[in-house]
Amino acid sequence: xxxxxxxxxxxKEFKGFTLKDISFxxxxxxxMGFIGPNGAGKSTTIKLxxxxxxxxxxxxxxxxxxxxxxxxxxxxxxxxxxxxSYFYEELTIQEMKGIIAPVYKNWSDQAFAKxxxxxxxxxxxxxxxxSKGMKMKFSLAIALSHEAELxxxxxxxxxxxxxxxxxxxxxxxxxxxDENKGIFFSTHITSDLDKIADYITLIHNGEIVxxxxxxxxxxNYGIVKGDRSLLDKEMxxxxxxxxxxxxxxxxxxxxxxxxxxxxxxxxxxxxxxxxDVMLYYTRRDFNA
Amino acid sequence: MLNLILKDxxxxxxxxLIGFLYIxxxxxxxxxxxxxAILAIALVTINYILVASSSAxxxxxxxxxxxxxxxxxxxxIVLAKYLSLIVYSTIGIVAYxxxxxxxxIVNLPIEVHPVSLEGIVYGLFAVGLFNGIYLPILxxxxxxxxxxxxxxxxxxxxxxxxxxxxxFKERMSPAAVENIVAFFMERSDLQIGLLLLGITFVMLLxxxxxxxSFYKKREF
Numbered sequence: 001x002x003x004x005x006x007x008x009x010x011x012k013e014f015k016g017f018t019l020k021d022i023s024f025x026x027x028x029x030x031x032m033g034f035i036g037p038n039g040a041g042k043s044t045t046i047k048l049x050x051x052x053x054x055x056x057x058x059x060x061x062x063x064x065x066x067x068x069x070x071x072x073x074x075x076x077x078x079x080x081x082x083x084x085s086y087f088y089e090e091l092t093i094q095e096m097k098g099i100i101a102p103v104y105k106n107w108s109d110q111a112f113a114k115x116x117x118x119x120x121x122x123x124x125x126x127x128x129x130x131s132k133g134m135k136m137k138f139s140l141a142i143a144l145s146h147e148a149e150l151x152x153x154x155x156x157x158x159x160x161x162x163x164x165x166x167x168x169x170x171x172x173x174x175x176x177x178d179e180n181k182g183i184f185f186s187t188h189i190t191s192d193l194d195k196i197a198d199y200i201t202l203i204h205n206g207e208i209v210x211x212x213x214x215x216x217x218x219x220n221y222g223i224v225k226g227d228r229s230l231l232d233k234e235m236x237x238x239x240x241x242x243x244x245x246x247x248x249x250x251x252x253x254x255x256x257x258x259x260x261x262x263x264x265x266x267x268x269x270x271x272x273x274x275x276d277v278m279l280y281y282t283r284r285d286f287n288a
Numbered sequence: 289m290l291n292l293i294l295k296d297x298x299x300x301x302x303x304x305l306i307g308f309l310y311i312x313x314x315x316x317x318x319x320x321x322x323x324x325a326i327l328a329i330a331l332v333t334i335n336y337i338l339v340a341s342s343s344a345x346x347x348x349x350x351x352x353x354x355x356x357x358x359x360x361x362x363x364x365i366v367l368a369k370y371l372s373l374i375v376y377s378t379i380g381i382v383a384y385x386x387x388x389x390x391x392x393i394v395n396l397p398i399e400v401h402p403v404s405l406e407g408i409v410y411g412l413f414a415v416g417l418f419n420g421i422y423l424p425i426l427x428x429x430x431x432x433x434x435x436x437x438x439x440x441x442x443x444x445x446x447x448x449x450x451x452x453x454x455x456f457k458e459r460m461s462p463a464a465v466e467n468i469v470a471f472f473m474e475r476s477d478l479q480i481g482l483l484l485l486g487i488t489f490v491m492l493l494x495x496x497x498x499x500x501s502f503y504k505k506r507e508f
Contacts, residue, residue: 050357052508075359086354088299088345099295103358 002064004028004150004182010058012044019044024201024211029179033193034186036203037282042186046154076105079143083155085135089128104146115141133164151183157192169196190274204282222256223276226267241280252280292368293375296342303341307334308383315387315400326401331411332418334380336442343431353508366500373419409481416488418445420495428502
């Protein structure tokens with residue numbers, strides 16, 4: 001099956017930050033979590049996909065098409081939810097819809113009305129009177145009302161309460177049942193992805209650390225705990241990051257079976273969360 | 289395209305009302321001897337207010353990110369801004385006519401200079417000249433950074449008109465001035481009107497191309 005989103009050697013230079021020739025791809029039918037600390041390059045990557053920023057090098061293909069040459073066609077088939085609302089605050093939901101609906105070829109008023117009802121959004125309410133969660137739901141209602149095949153979500157859950165976050169995650173998981181769609185979801189709240197993501201791409205300092213299936217990561221990676229006396233030079237090589245205390249150490253490894261074979265029951269190995277993986281890769285004081 | 293212009297109207301219902309009040313203010317305080325120039329002043333002013341208010345609201349909500357994430361080409365975003373000028377001018381002309389009518393009906397002791405075709409042509413020319421200069425700056429810098437330029441341009445626009453005329457009068461030979469005057473005298477009002485509209489159109493076309501090339505390079 002062809003990739004719904006494909007990024008090759010994408011480069012963007014700013015003063016003080018460079019997105020360094022990153023590559024990854026997402027197949028149809030899957031949800032990819034795009035994680036990394038603030039300032040790692042998540043929003044830059046998304047803005048490059050949307051052509052809000054001009055790339056300095058590389059290639060972006062959406063639905064197999066170049067994102068600049070086929071910009072309009074691609075945007076017709078993309079739904080987006082950003083971390084902030086960029087709607088005109090003075091307008092009501094209904095008025096804003098009236099401006100956006102005509103630009104999409106496949107807009108469905110029925111679908112939009114259905115989502116407004118489902119999300120409890122009053123059409124006559126001004127956008128500035130909506131809470132952050134309601135604004136996100138309004139963005140989502142628009143994204144879902146024009147038969148978008150690819151959903152791009154840039155930190156959609158930041159600043160939202162757990163209830164709305166879990167509602168959003170439920171909507172996304174039901175959406176992806178249609179195997180023709182794809183969801184690209186950037187967040188620094190990795191617990192959102194524990195349940196729903198199929199793939200995880202970790203970006204740090206403008207570089208892709210890994211882009212792999214979530215289950216592979218959670219099955220192969222391990223949090224290893226043990227006595228400090230075990231921790232020699234040879235052992236350190238296997239660690240992505242280590243946290244040391246006066247009692248012992250705790251660290252992340254990418255091949256827990258190897259550690260189990262080598263150290264047997266002298267160490268305790270636990271399953272990491274995505275947050276553990278991200279933190280051990282990105283926190284400088286955890287360097288092995 | 290139409291929805292982009294409609295958006296500009298919807299987001300500034302209040303500004304349109306303010307523009308309307310400004311026109312009343314102009315009609316009331318400017319003496320009759322300004323003649324058809326008063327409509328031109330009113331139109332430039334209402335365009336100034338409405339371009340400023342729509343652009344300010346766009347910058348405030350960062351809506352360029354929204355517009356450029358939708359399947360709308362940058363060409364259409366720029367074009368809509370230029371076409372809005374026609375809509376704003378129409379609003380201005382209609383507002384002026386309403387005031388003229390009301391003044392007549394209630395027998396106000398002021399003489400409102402009636403709307404004439406000549407006045408409309410001068411007005412559109414002034415609106416075209418003013419915005420033809422400003423809009424490329426707006427598309428290059430965004431509203432917040434170009435706000436001061438917009439303001440200065442507006443206030444020097446009227447002050448400089450008489451200055452420019454004097455400047456050329458002083459430096460041009462009387463014969464040249466006579467030639468120019470004769471050129472216009474020989475033409476009918478219709479010819480002059482068409483000439484002015486033609487110049488306005490060409491000016492806006494050049495301005496639009498500049499705006500588009502700036503806006504295509506903008507990053508958000």
